[in-house]
Amino acid sequence: xxxxxxxxxxxxxxxxxxxxxxxxxxxxxxxxxxxxxxxxxxxxxxxxxxxxxxxxxxxxxxxxxxxxxxxxxxxxxxxxxxxxxxxxxxxxxxxxxxxxxxxxxxxxxxxxxxxxxxxxxxxxxxxxxxxxxxxxxxxxxxxxxxxxxxxxxxxxxxxxxxxxxxxxxxxxxxxxxxxxxxxxxxxxxxxxxxxxxxxxxxxx
Numbered sequence: 009x010x011x012x013x014x015x016x017x018x019x020x021x022x023x024x025x026x027x028x029x030x031x032x033x034x035x036x037x038x039x040x041x042x043x044x045x046x047x048x049x050x051x052x053x054x055x056x057x058x059x060x061x062x063x064x065x066x067x068x069x070x071x072x073x074x075x076x077x078x079x080x081x082x083x084x085x086x087x088x089x090x091x092x093x094x095x096x097x098x099x100x101x102x103x104x105x106x107x108x109x110x111x112x113x114x115x116x117x118x119x120x121x122x123x124x125x126x127x128x129x130x131x132x133x134x135x136x137x138x139x140x141x142x143x144x145x146x147x148x149x150x151x152x153x154x155x156x157x158x159x160x161x162x163x164x165x166x167x168x169x170x171x172x173x174x175x176x177x178x179x180x181x182x183x184x185x186x187x188x189x190x191x192x193x194x195x196x197x198x199x200x201x202x203x204x205x206x207x208x209x210x211x212x
Contacts, residue, residue: 014043016067016077056133068137080132086121109169126154132192144203148195
């Protein structure tokens with residue numbers, strides 16, 4: 009029997025990543041729209057974990073299934089963790105990531121931050137709400153450095169300017185397998201899998 013997991017996102021790239029990360033787990037992962045969720049989600053939390061819970065709980069209330077949501081973003085040390093939870097919208101909902109990457113580099117240049125001090129983290133919190141209403145949380149991050157030029161054609165978001173010294177490339181230059189192995193979203197989702205497996209065993 010294959011069980012359906014609902015990803016509380018409308019981002020097809022995230023859904024694709026989660027499907028790859030699920031491996032041999034006997035589940036089908038669908039987006040919230042595919043699961044029949046309609047309406048908007050107001051993300052008014054103050055942390056990644058709070059926003060992840062808001063998304064998962066909102067979709068769970070309408071669908072009643074096993075729902076999980078991630079809230080993730082880029083935290084730049086020299087900017088005191090900015091853009092953080094505002095990573096997707098600090099320039100407005102319609103701004104491209106090319107514009108966002110350029111804006112962040114301008115902020116760093118204005119503060120005269122040297123390249124070696126442009127350290128940052130990709131942070132991801134995942135919240136899951138199970139059919140009986142109980143919740144689970146995980147959080148993970150990956151360390152990197154913000155570079156000025158955009159490099160790589162894979163990934164999405166800030167991947168082209170997020171350079172990982174240990175790999176000598178940006179996350180947009182990594183293969184899907186490499187990125188999933190080290191990414192903040194990948195690590196947070198993998199941490200959640202044992203709890204999903206345990207629930208699936210009980211649900212048999």
